Amino acid sequence: MIRYFAKRLGIMLVALFLIMLLTFCIMHAVPGGPFTSDRNMSEEVEAALNAKYHLDRPLPEQFFEYVSGVLRGDLGPSYKYPGKEVNDFVENGFPVSARLGFVTIVFVLLAAIPMGILAAVKNGKWQDMLLMAVATIGVTIPSFVIASVLIYVFSFKLNVLPTYGLDTWKGYILPVVALGGYSISYMARLMRSSLLEVMGQDYIRTARAKGLSEIKVILKHAMRNALIPVVTVLGPTIANLLTGSFVIEKIFAIPGLGGYFVTSVSQRDYTTIMGVTIFYASFLMAMILLVDVFYCLIDPRIKYE
Amino acid sequence: MENKWEMLGSSNEDREKIWSKNRTFAGDVWFRFRHKPTSIAGLVIIVLLMLFALLGPMFTDYSYSTQNLEVVNIPPRMKVYETPDGSGYLYVTQALKVVQVSRDGIMGNQLKKVREEADSSMTIFDCSGTEVALYYGAKPYVIADPQTRVIYPSAHVWNKSYVLGTDSLGRDILTRLMYGTRVSLMVAFVAAAVNMIIGILFGGISGYAGGMVDTVMMRIVDIISTIPLTLYVILIMVFLESGLQSIIIALGTVYWVDMARVVRGQVLSLKQQEFVMAARTIGSSTRTILLQHLIPNAMGSILVTVTMLIPSAIFMEAFLGYLGIGLKPPLASLGTMCNDATENLRSCPHQMFIPALVICLIMFAFNFVGDGLRDALDPKLKK
Numbered sequence: 057m058i059r060y061f062a063k064r065l066g067i068m069l070v071a072l073f074l075i076m077l078l079t080f081c082i083m084h085a086v087p088g089g090p091f092t093s094d095r096n097m098s099e100e101v102e103a104a105l106n107a108k109y110h111l112d113r114p115l116p117e118q119f120f121e122y123v124s125g126v127l128r129g130d131l132g133p134s135y136k137y138p139g140k141e142v143n144d145f146v147e148n149g150f151p152v153s154a155r156l157g158f159v160t161i162v163f164v165l166l167a168a169i170p171m172g173i174l175a176a177v178k179n180g181k182w183q184d185m186l187l188m189a190v191a192t193i194g195v196t197i198p199s200f201v202i203a204s205v206l207i208y209v210f211s212f213k214l215n216v217l218p219t220y221g222l223d224t225w226k227g228y229i230l231p232v233v234a235l236g237g238y239s240i241s242y243m244a245r246l247m248r249s250s251l252l253e254v255m256g257q258d259y260i261r262t263a264r265a266k267g268l269s270e271i272k273v274i275l276k277h278a279m280r281n282a283l284i285p286v287v288t289v290l291g292p293t294i295a296n297l298l299t300g301s302f303v304i305e306k307i308f309a310i311p312g313l314g315g316y317f318v319t320s321v322s323q324r325d326y327t328t329i330m331g332v333t334i335f336y337a338s339f340l341m342a343m344i345l346l347v348d349v350f351y352c353l354i355d356p357r358i359k360y361e
Numbered sequence: 362m363e364n365k366w367e368m369l370g371s372s373n374e375d376r377e378k379i380w381s382k383n384r385t386f387a388g389d390v391w392f393r394f395r396h397k398p399t400s401i402a403g404l405v406i407i408v409l410l411m412l413f414a415l416l417g418p419m420f421t422d423y424s425y426s427t428q429n430l431e432v433v434n435i436p437p438r439m440k441v442y443e444t445p446d447g448s449g450y451l452y453v454t455q456a457l458k459v460v461q462v463s464r465d466g467i468m469g470n471q472l473k474k475v476r477e478e479a480d481s482s483m484t485i486f487d488c489s490g491t492e493v494a495l496y497y498g499a500k501p502y503v504i505a506d507p508q509t510r511v512i513y514p515s516a517h518v519w520n521k522s523y524v525l526g527t528d529s530l531g532r533d534i535l536t537r538l539m540y541g542t543r544v545s546l547m548v549a550f551v552a553a554a555v556n557m558i559i560g561i562l563f564g565g566i567s568g569y570a571g572g573m574v575d576t577v578m579m580r581i582v583d584i585i586s587t588i589p590l591t592l593y594v595i596l597i598m599v600f601l602e603s604g605l606q607s608i609i610i611a612l613g614t615v616y617w618v619d620m621a622r623v624v625r626g627q628v629l630s631l632k633q634q635e636f637v638m639a640a641r642t643i644g645s646s647t648r649t650i651l652l653q654h655l656i657p658n659a660m661g662s663i664l665v666t667v668t669m670l671i672p673s674a675i676f677m678e679a680f681l682g683y684l685g686i687g688l689k690p691p692l693a694s695l696g697t698m699c700n701d702a703t704e705n706l707r708s709c710p711h712q713m714f715i716p717a718l719v720i721c722l723i724m725f726a727f728n729f730v731g732d733g734l735r736d737a738l739d740p741k742l743k744k
Binding site for chain 2: 083193195207322344
């Protein structure tokens with residue numbers, strides 16, 4: 057198992073290196089330098105700027121310098137905001153995004169698992185139909201549509217929830233629901249089908265035969281196995297929430313990293329795009345690896361080769 | 362029966378014959394597919410939307426880029442005031458202009474402004490000889506008789522000139538919706554086709570070659586699949602400048618990984634079977650075996666993967682459009698239309714909800730068709 061995870065770690069590092077190379081190449085292949093798109097600058101100023109950001113050196117040297125910077129945890133300066141470091145964006149934005157993401161994950165789990173259980177227990181009845189209809193709608197609606205509908209109904213028409221910011225607990229409600237909508241629907245469907253599958257197995261019949269109450273059968277016997285597929289999709293769900301936060305942070309004007317990233321993309325702030333991409337990618341890969349380790353710990357039957 | 366040894370009539374000869382008509386594989390799939398109402402509904406929605414997107418623009422009087430700043434943010438259902446002579450209606454635009462509307466909802470000319478009466482918050486317009494006043498002191502703005510200050514009777518009419526209203530630049534939403542649907546569907550179809558080709562070739566070669574080639578190719582797939590797709594697409598979009606081709610390139614090159622895995626799995630199991638050995642024995646080339654024997658047999662899973670891929674591409678395109686890194690204006694896609702409407706969400710929610718509804722419809726339809734196809738192509742999977 058340790059060998060398996062070592063291999064995974066190796067793949068991850070190669071992928072990270074490739075991302076760095078890819079972002080670096082893309083950023084340097086963009087027509088014109090990062091400073092040409094602005095106003096008309098005199099050639100001396102441009103040369104001075106290029107020298108300041110080491111853009112006059114040969115590319116391999118720049119790349120080497122950049123990689124060694126990243127390894128030391130330094131993502132370099134921002135091109136568009138003089139004096140700002142990309143690290144500043146990450147340090148300011150990431151805690152906000154992480155808090156929103158954490159609340160959303162907790163909310164998703166708390167909502168999706170009971171939904172899935174209820175649908176599976178009431179298999180074929182109206183509760184099941186209703187929940188699965190909602191879940192089907194949930195996976196087909198983009199998060200920005202959910203967010204707009206929520207804002208329109210709860211902020212503009214009913215005037216009970218704020219449209220932006222995370223200052224109070226009320227501010228969290230709309231972004232969390234909009235961000236988690238897809239994941240809740242997806243997970244509830246997964247929970248339902250996996251619980252239904254487990255409920256058909258022999259050991260459940262044994263548990264029922266020895267006279268356990270239905271609640272005990274489901275919560276103590278069936279759930280342990282039924283939860284495993286749900287844990288497997290936790291990794292992709294985290295990825296989904298992270299990229300979903302680009303849109304949600306834009307709509308709700310939340311000062312998170314996703315918002316910074318989108319702004320830097322539309323402003324073509326190349327170093328920020330590179331730095332944040334690398335940060336996101338490494339964070340995501342680490343989370344997915346962590347979920348896999350966790351997955352392996354809760355299910356002793358799984359043996360990785 | 363007296364003589365037990367009597368010859369049987371000729372009619373009994375083909376007792377063993379199979380009378381039912383032979384059904385082809387495609388016929389079988391279609392039979393199973395059409396017995397699921399949701400799949401048929403999905404298929405009908407897709408066909409209707411395609412007709413709407415392809416033929417619709419022939420029937421509108423507007424182009425997707427024509428701006429008419431005099432009729433900005435007009436809703437599909439307008440609140441109008443009767444003209445003094447009762448022959449038609451008057452509509453107050455958000456820019457405080459007054460437009461004539463006929464009885465059945467066709468928008469006419471703008472009224473000419475006569476003078477401004479700022480001290481009583483009124484603007485006086487000339488309506489075919491009579492003066493009418495637009496009172497803007499309090500919301501909602503009303504049209505009244507300037508002398509008696511009696512508000513003219515109001516009514517609601519459906520907008521016939523702009524059936525779905527206009528956007529913040531005075532462009533017809535219905536026309537833009539047609540073009541937007543067209544762009545979104547086209548991006549999705551082309552991206553799906555490109556991904557299918559890359560995935561089939563990559564997975565097919567990897568699965569058929571086996572050994573070291575397979576290991577290396579699958580390791581590449583492993584590495585690529587750890588890179589978050591959204592980040593990759595955004596990076597490509599930054600590099601390529603926004604535009605239709607860029608989106609197609611970006612989306613066309615990200616989703617093939619799943620396809621490659623599916624095809625490889627299929628090819629791995631299929632290549633062990635006798636018909637492949639037979640083909641090899643008669644001397645078919647690798648190319649022929651791969652393209653004529655293995656891939657057609659794997660087509661079922663490939664089709665299912667493609668129909669599941671199309672909604673992801675549409676989702677991603679809408680996502681990019683909404684972030685404002687998709688198409689270049691004035692081109693419209695469903696995502697950019699939603700993005701343009703965000704600022705006006707409070708006053709003109711229809712601008713947002715109409716394209717959003719179309720996105721949801723497309724997503725629904727493709728998901729249903731994908732589910733139906735999966736069940737039809739592989740009944741074993743059906744629960």
